[in-house]
Amino acid sequence: MNRIHIILLLLFGLFFACRDNYDITTNTQLGPIPTVNVQSTLTGRVTDTNGNSISGALVEVAGQGLTTDERGLFFVHQKLMNKNGTYVKVSQNGYFNAGRFAFPELNKSSFIEIKMIPKVLTSTFQAGAGKAFSIWGVSVSIPANAIASAGGQLYSGTVNAYAVRLGPNDAGTFDLMPGDLRAQDAGGYAKVLNTFGMFAVELESPSGEKLNLFPGKKAAIDLFVPDNLFSYAPEIIPLWHFDETSGYWKQEGEAPRSGSDHYSFEVPHFSFWNADVPNDCVLVNGHLSDASGHSLCDIHVSLSHQTFGTGHGYTNSEGNFGGAVPANVPLNMKIVNSCGDILLEQEVGPFNQNTDIGNIIVHNLETITVTGTLLDCISNPLAGGLAMIAKSDTVFAAVIADENGHFSATFNDCVSFHDILVQGYDLISLQQSPQTIVTPIDGVAEAGNIQVCDNLDQYFSFTINGYTQTIVNNIHFEFGVMNNGYVGGGVDSLYLTVSFENLSGLQASVQTANGAINQLGTLHNYGCSYCNICPCGDLDAGLLQFTELPTAPGEYAAGTLAGMIRPEGGGTPVPYSVNFRIKLE
Numbered sequence: 001m002n003r004i005h006i007i008l009l010l011l012f013g014l015f016f017a018c019r020d021n022y023d024i025t026t027n028t029q030l031g032p033i034p035t036v037n038v039q040s041t042l043t044g045r046v047t048d049t050n051g052n053s054i055s056g057a058l059v060e061v062a063g064q065g066l067t068t069d070e071r072g073l074f075f076v077h078q079k080l081m082n083k084n085g086t087y088v089k090v091s092q093n094g095y096f097n098a099g100r101f102a103f104p105e106l107n108k109s110s111f112i113e114i115k116m117i118p119k120v121l122t123s124t125f126q127a128g129a130g131k132a133f134s135i136w137g138v139s140v141s142i143p144a145n146a147i148a149s150a151g152g153q154l155y156s157g158t159v160n161a162y163a164v165r166l167g168p169n170d171a172g173t174f175d176l177m178p179g180d181l182r183a184q185d186a187g188g189y190a191k192v193l194n195t196f197g198m199f200a201v202e203l204e205s206p207s208g209e210k211l212n213l214f215p216g217k218k219a220a221i222d223l224f225v226p227d228n229l230f231s232y233a234p235e236i237i238p239l240w241h242f243d244e245t246s247g248y249w250k251q252e253g254e255a256p257r258s259g260s261d262h263y264s265f266e267v268p269h270f271s272f273w274n275a276d277v278p279n280d281c282v283l284v285n286g287h288l289s290d291a292s293g294h295s296l297c298d299i300h301v302s303l304s305h306q307t308f309g310t311g312h313g314y315t316n317s318e319g320n321f322g323g324a325v326p327a328n329v330p331l332n333m334k335i336v337n338s339c340g341d342i343l344l345e346q347e348v349g350p351f352n353q354n355t356d357i358g359n360i361i362v363h364n365l366e367t368i369t370v371t372g373t374l375l376d377c378i379s380n381p382l383a384g385g386l387a388m389i390a391k392s393d394t395v396f397a398a399v400i401a402d403e404n405g406h407f408s409a410t411f412n413d414c415v416s417f418h419d420i421l422v423q424g425y426d427l428i429s430l431q432q433s434p435q436t437i438v439t440p441i442d443g444v445a446e447a448g449n450i451q452v453c454d455n456l457d458q459y460f461s462f463t464i465n466g467y468t469q470t471i472v473n474n475i476h477f478e479f480g481v482m483n484n485g486y487v488g489g490g491v492d493s494l495y496l497t498v499s500f501e502n503l504s505g506l507q508a509s510v511q512t513a514n515g516a517i518n519q520l521g522t523l524h525n526y527g528c529s530y531c532n533i534c535p536c537g538d539l540d541a542g543l544l545q546f547t548e549l550p551t552a553p554g555e556y557a558a559g560t561l562a563g564m565i566r567p568e569g570g571g572t573p574v575p576y577s578v579n580f581r582i583k584l585e
Helices: none
Strands: 023-026 035-048 058-061 064-067 073-082 086-091 098-102 109-116 121-126 131-135 138-142 158-166 182-184 190-204 210-213 219-224 236-242 249-258 262-267 272-279 281-290 300-305 309-314 320-326 331-336 342-348 355-362 367-375 386-390 396-400 406-412 420-426 436-438 444-451 459-464 467-471 475-479 485-491 494-504 507-519 522-529 543-548 556-565 574-583
Touching (some): 035 086, 058 073, 064 073, 064 467, 064 485, 064 494, 086 109, 121 131, 138 158, 138 190, 190 281, 190 320, 236 262, 249 272, 367 386, 367 420, 367 436, 396 406, 420 444, 459 507, 485 574, 522 556
Antiparallel strands (some): 023 035, 058 086, 086 098, 121 158, 182 190, 236 249, 236 272, 281 320, 300 331, 367 406, 459 467, 485 494, 494 507, 507 543, 543 556, 556 574
């Protein structure tokens, strides 16, 4: 049976409602999957192929970069993201780059889990000699003198090659591949792909420098198709490479069938490559609840077709699921609990337009409902606060408190839960609660009143021209022996870093400030060097005022700063401010 991943919204939903709300539609040329930006919050977890957490991985999403914590968790707060799919890219030394699409909702939060494939050395060779090597399902031949350094020059040293192949018959392919098989064809329109096999090759020097094919050079590829699929394989199949910026597979060339079991072609660069047939698609969504009307979190939903195969995802904290599916074919929908028991199975579709299939009631379901109320420091309801719920060591949820501070989430209880951990957050006031341990009784885990009044352990909050961003991951403080250093947070296209000098007591003068914000979908860059002859003068810099100053690793740096910063390319300086507390490593 020919199989393809049907794109789902992977919405094991979570996190934190925004207090300023936006719903912005952006015209695109991507056919049936439009960009609809909503201000929302996202949390996620990064694991290896065995489900072990990966800490310190770089996560790039919606213009922000951050790193995973010791549990492999990350989150972004109050960001504009495409509700029809925001690509989340993850990189870490020793692993192939990975990524999935998140599907945020306005005033809601979403959760995704991303699995990374470890890189295993496939071949070592001299660039001047070239090399042919194979792994199961794919053969690669690199000609002599065909490798470029990271800077684009001809490379002549030792090359370490890492390769992986994901087969169309392998159940794990659709969890491990980057993206979700949405594609952009040569005309710029969105498709879903029917995969006949994909692979990736990465080249590095012994020191870890990234290498690739030299411009004008190509590597020869033989991609083998499983016997049970080859009769379905077209004589000429389109080729697609994976674009790590957009998360789309981009059409690039085609390949003829060769012999009785494979396609032969050449590639001008290495990345993930895919030999796939494109299909039209529509957007479908729905909602799950139990017989009492509770929205069901973390329930597995799959959609399958005898030709297009199976796609799957999880409902979010609102019980929602959905995504892009092949048009004009009936689909088998299967709802399964965490123990693998089928709770409901029925046919849906075919669909020839974007469709909301409405609420689906799952009967005879054992559940646990976690409830509680978040309060601020003076015991008023904390509207829009975040309740983080840990059901076990590896499964997390986060729920937004309503205007009365109340939160509730209902989970399937096929496996008896013991203690459940609940912790409250207020990312506006930079506060958190202690963990509350709750034991379920008769299907209800009542956390009671949770006061969110402790200072966040670490954070970096900055405002540029009225736009505020709070970061709790990937934040840094360094302090030098010459009474200078820097403080900052973020990576790539959403960040602020400040360098300082002349520390005296608890005050320091600011040397430079550089940052970027994403304001209502538009990137704005800012930067200043401060001196009496600089475009930004001494009076623009402001003073970095410390309230805590570390003297040894493990202690904290905390402080504030307010000054002026200039838009990139010139223009009138605008106000900026900083508030932080960061542990010295």
